[in-house]
Amino acid sequence: MGGVFISEFLLKLMKRLKGILDIGEDEEIEIIDSREMIEDESNYSEILLSPMKGEVIPIEKIPHKVFNGKILGEGVAILPIDGWVLSPVEGRIIHIMDSKHAIGIKSINGADILIHVGIETEKLQGEGFQIFVQTGDDVKPGDKLIQFDLEYIKNKAKSPIMPMIISNSDVYQSVITIKSGQVDYREPLLELFELD
Known part of the structure; x- marks a missing residue:
């Protein structure tokens, strides 16, 4: 939760508390459900x-x-129009294929993401690829x-199709x-909903 939301929540709670403490003995106390004042965590994504x-x-x-x-999990793919792959999340590089065509990222929220440039590109043995990160790097x-x-x-x-796979998609509902047609760098593309 962001700090702004917490401040608003505490402000509402304090106002309610003050209202309860200021009432007389004969006045009826309204019972409130605190869940009404916080965001619905079941829809976390x-x-x-x-x-x-x-x-x-x-x-x-994907061909x-x-x-x-x-077999590797749920996901999506992009038919690229240029030659760059940028990080889709904040996280850590957990694997880079020796042939440089695929990279694994663990997001700070726990998603295991495989980005695979092209189909059957492992046969190129790294030719045509340049890597800008190392395993263990934070991105x-x-x-x-x-x-x-x-x-x-x-x-x-x-x-040249590039799959982006959530390899632990079984832990998500x-x-x-969330995007179709043409997509640009850093546009929202996938939404992951956690299991209840």
Whole structure:
């Protein structure tokens, strides 16, 4: 919860308390439900920003059964129009593939995020990729993660489509794509709702 919301909550609570303490013995005390004064925690969600500029593609349309079959988890994909991958969240780099085509991030809220540039790009053995982070680095939304040669990937890999997968999506009630069509860097892309 943000500090501003807590201040408003405490202000309301103090006003209610003062009202109760000021009433006479014969006056009726109104019983209030404190849950009315706080936000509904059951709807907690985490927003993942777009790490890339391009066209949003549903996970079911990724041309690879590991992704479209959701074997690795729920998610979304982007057909890129340029060659940058930025961090979609605040978190920590937990894995970088030796072939530089994929990176794993643990968000500060607990989401395990796999960003995979292109389909079957591991066969390129790192050619056409440049990594800007190391395992263990802390990142913020918009930090540069990977630069890649889009034309090279289009010519050498099965597809330039970039899946972004929530590999621990089983701990969420739902993973919802909140953007369609064209997406730009740092636009809200996925929303994760926790289980009750």
